[in-house]
Amino acid sequence: MSAVLVVNSGSSSFKYQLIDSETEKSLASGLVERIGESSGHTTHRGPNGTSERSLEIPDHTVGFRAMLDAFAAEGPSLDENPLDAVGHRVVHGGKRFFEPTIVTPLVEINIEDLSDLAPLHNPANLEGIRAAKKAFPDVPHVAVFDTAFHQTLAPEAYTYAIDAELAERHRVRRYGFHGTSHKYVSETAAAYLGRPLGELRQIVLHLGNGASACAVDGGRSVETSMGMTPLEGLVMGTRSGDLDPAVLIHLARRAQLSTDDLDELLNRRSGLLGLSGRGDMRDVRRAAGRGDDAAALALQVTVHRLKHYIGAYTALLGRLDVLTFTAGVGENDAALRAEVLSGLEVLGIRLDPERNATTSREARVISADDSAVTVLVVPTNEELEISRQSLEAVRGATGG
Ligand SMILES: Nc1ncnc2c1ncn2[C@@H]1O[C@H](COP(=O)(O)OP(=O)(O)O)[C@@H](O)[C@H]1O
Ligand SMILES: CC(=O)OP(=O)(O)O
Numbered sequence: 001m002s003a004v005l006v007v008n009s010g011s012s013s014f015k016y017q018l019i020d021s022e023t024e025k026s027l028a029s030g031l032v033e034r035i036g037e038s039s040g041h042t043t044h045r046g047p048n049g050t051s052e053r054s055l056e057i058p059d060h061t062v063g064f065r066a067m068l069d070a071f072a073a074e075g076p077s078l079d080e081n082p083l084d085a086v087g088h089r090v091v092h093g094g095k096r097f098f099e100p101t102i103v104t105p106l107v108e109i110n111i112e113d114l115s116d117l118a119p120l121h122n123p124a125n126l127e128g129i130r131a132a133k134k135a136f137p138d139v140p141h142v143a144v145f146d147t148a149f150h151q152t153l154a155p156e157a158y159t160y161a162i163d164a165e166l167a168e169r170h171r172v173r174r175y176g177f178h179g180t181s182h183k184y185v186s187e188t189a190a191a192y193l194g195r196p197l198g199e200l201r202q203i204v205l206h207l208g209n210g211a212s213a214c215a216v217d218g219g220r221s222v223e224t225s226m227g228m229t230p231l232e233g234l235v236m237g238t239r240s241g242d243l244d245p246a247v248l249i250h251l252a253r254r255a256q257l258s259t260d261d262l263d264e265l266l267n268r269r270s271g272l273l274g275l276s277g278r279g280d281m282r283d284v285r286r287a288a289g290r291g292d293d294a295a296a297l298a299l300q301v302t303v304h305r306l307k308h309y310i311g312a313y314t315a316l317l318g319r320l321d322v323l324t325f326t327a328g329v330g331e332n333d334a335a336l337r338a339e340v341l342s343g344l345e346v347l348g349i350r351l352d353p354e355r356n357a358t359t360s361r362e363a364r365v366i367s368a369d370d371s372a373v374t375v376l377v378v379p380t381n382e383e384l385e386i387s388r389q390s391l392e393a394v395r396g397a398t399g400g
């Protein structure tokens with residue numbers, strides 16, 4: 001059996017999955033967490049169940065080694081499942097990368113060059129690539145970019161209304177992110193409903209630690225809420241999402257915040273964390289349930305912003321057929337889904353409370369039978385999509 005190893009690196013963690021190249025079955029998956037802290041943690045799910053270890057993981061190279069140790073100790077054996085490719089999630093591909101791309105030294109330089117446009121993500125993605133190349137020097141490594149799916153945005157959607165020449169020189173425009181997830185989820189939604197992708201107008205809400213909305217017309221991304229960087233748009237775990245750009249100017253002048261301070265503030269100390277002191281939605285919800293006003297407001301701001309985007313994207317699409325929730329919060333937080341959709345009957349959206357409250361790991365309908373818009377929960381699987389695209393790239397390169 002041959003397989004694809006997929007690495008989804010974040011700033012302080014990475015997720016991985018070993019996926020059978022023929023059957024697409026997940027042979028193993030896991031998570032390496034708290035990289036850079038003194039007490040790192042690995043979770044590995046293989047053929048013998050789940051195993052966990054705590055150890056110091058100073059960087060991604062050590063983290064990658066810890067993952068290989070878990071494969072060696074718990075299986076499945078990487079010798080018995082030779083790798084066709086290692087697929088890497090890379091968040092920012094700029095204007096250059098639209099396709100899954102075999103990683104060469106030049107590609108690495110380009111990914112590094114885009115780091116200032118995705119400071120939480122691209123440096124970590126690159127560290128993961130370098131660690132993986134050291135461990136598997138003879139296997140093709142493929143980068144799959146979050147930005148790729150949004151290459152179909154029209155100029156009026158990707159252009160910011162600032163000095164055109166300055167914007168061009170500094171690559172300032174909307175790129176959009178979570179594209180691998182938006183693509184996978186919108187295609188899965190159409191297949192699940194047995195309706196032609198080309199005829200559907202969809203909104204996908206990817207609500208994880210990072211969060212973004214995407215309007216998908218006939219399978220093409222036509223608008224998305226993240227912008228030049230993964231900071232714009234929805235309220236996220238630690239990121240602010242939308243705000244008046246003059247807030248930055250004001251804080252620079254009045255609170256003497258430097259550009260690095262502002263970067264840190266908006267990317268790492270805002271969103272749910274900034275509003276309520278907690279960046280994890282489960283903690284925010286628990287606190288709100290106990291009567292914590294700051295947590296309740298954080299939820300209200302999150303919900304208000306989501307309604308705003310659903311309305312705007314329905315208008316842009318001209319009609320809405322399918323609305324899908326995905327990622328950690330979208331898949332699991334039934335209360336949030338109900339809050340977001342309440343009052344949206346004007347758009348033809350009617351939730352079925354019982355269907356919404358059901359927990360499941362499968363794609364499912366949560367709208368009422370008389371809802372004009374079909375509302376779904378579809379678990380995302382960025383790793384599966386990356387493995388598919390990695391195999392395509394490798395087979396394309398070898399003409400196989
Ligand atoms: N049962 C749940 N209810 C609410 N939120 C949840 C639940 N389970 C997970 N989450 C949220 O999902 C988020 C992580 O989502 P995920 O898609 O894994 O994000 P990322 O890939 O960005 O790390 C966490 O911040 C957590 O708040
Ligand atoms: C692009 C992005 O925000 O990714 P994540 O949600 O994994 O942080």
Ligand SMILES: [Mg+2]
Pocket residue numbers: 208209210
């Ligand atoms: Mg994610």
